Amino acid sequence: MHFSAATVAAAVFGFSAYANAHIIMTSPVPYGKSTLNNSPLSPDGSDFPCKLRQGAFDTEGADNEMRLGDPQKLEFEGMAVHGGGSCQVSIAYTRNPDKDTKFKVIKSFEGGCPARNVDGNIQGNTPTTPLPDKYNFTIPADLQTGEATIAWTWFNKVGNREMYMNCAPVTLTGGNSKRDEPVKRDALDSLPDLFVANVGNGCNTADSTDLVFPNPGNDVEKKPNDQSFAPPQGNCQSGSGSSGNSSSSSSESSSTSAAQSSSASGGVFVTAAAPSSSAASVTVNPVNPVTFSTATRAAATAGTGVPTVTGSSGNGNGTSTGSCSKDQAGQTVCSADGKQIGTCNVDGSVVFGDVADGTVCEKGYQVAARSVRAPRAHVHRRHGHSHNF
Secondary structure, eight states: OOOOHHHHHHHHHHHHHHHTOSOEEEESOOTTTTTOOSOOOOTTOTTTTTTOOTTTTOOTTOOEEEETTSEEEEEEEOSOOTTOEEEEEEEESOSSOOTTOOOEEEEEEESSOSOSSOSSOOTTOOTTOBOSOOEEEEOOTTSOOEEEEEEEEEEESSSSOOOEEEEEEEEEEOOOOGGGHHHHHHHHHTSOBOOOOSSSSSEEOOTTSEEOOSOOOSOEEEOTTOOOEEOOEESOOOOOSTTOOSSOOHHHHHHHHHHHHHOSSSSOOEEEOOSSSSOOOEEEOOSSSOOOOHHHHHHHHHTOSOOOEESOOOOSSSEEEEEEOGGGTTOEEEOTTSSEEEEEOTTSEEEEEEOOTTEEEETTEEEEOOOOOOOOOOEEEETTEEEEO
16 A cells, blocks of 8 residues: 555644644643653653743743732643542642652542543644633632742543643742741642652552542542542542642551551552541541542531431441431442441442541541540649549
């Protein structure tokens, strides 16, 4: 079979166009735009963060001034949206981030990012065509002003398991006086760390699903009516700050390891804020791929809206069944005695599995079992005598 030079050239151009047809962030304007391609991060993580390369942090005139507390635009161009997926916007107070820089999450999009209602790729687009869907995020008003870096990360729904990351220089304005900085540093530390997967770190996302972030933070936009949510797989991050999510520390490893050994889900655990005023940690274990709505997370953290079930109590011997309110469909619920955890199905049924050793199920979360302390005797001293009440 003979191919003309024109045919070969067209084929090469078409392949090249597709290879360069992924998504690139256009707002905020990224660092080093002239050298930034729209491919994912290297599978071995060698160019993490921000697609490290020569001139990776050249501003090239980019000036993204953002006022704390005001809505900001997140926009993209390209065609290979891979069915959408889940994205995060995070911040780091440096203009030269490296692999050890802590990026803190300020917004999470679970499903429908960077394109909504698209099964594959957008037909008719070119690598420089603006995507129709627009997104917003807000930098919390209690953070510091000054120079910083904003990062957009994306875990695609369909196709190769990849992680995309573009970064942009920002100047933050609108803050208060210097004396407020210690409080503002605490506010930054309380945010979740950036979630990282598919870059040779032992953590991966599932194909053809929208990622549920182990800890998305307090500002979450979730694609409605999405039935394809799933947690990450493997040795993934497990939390720090009041919102959780950083690499596992030695103090967390024992409880995480115990949970993994008895989990029916295969090992996604997150240390998050306790749903009460106690200092006990909370370990989230999605027994099945579960949709955690923003309202559900907020209710659990506040100790309100407790999921309830009937007709079941865990016996410590594996699985059992029960029922739940149909309006709790997709939520994680507990057995009546707190020994088992499961997902409420659309028909009001639940299949429970045992919680991890040393934990109980409360408000749809696995919580480290707390020992009950006897009340301390009150000693009243008067005129040299002691009375115990």
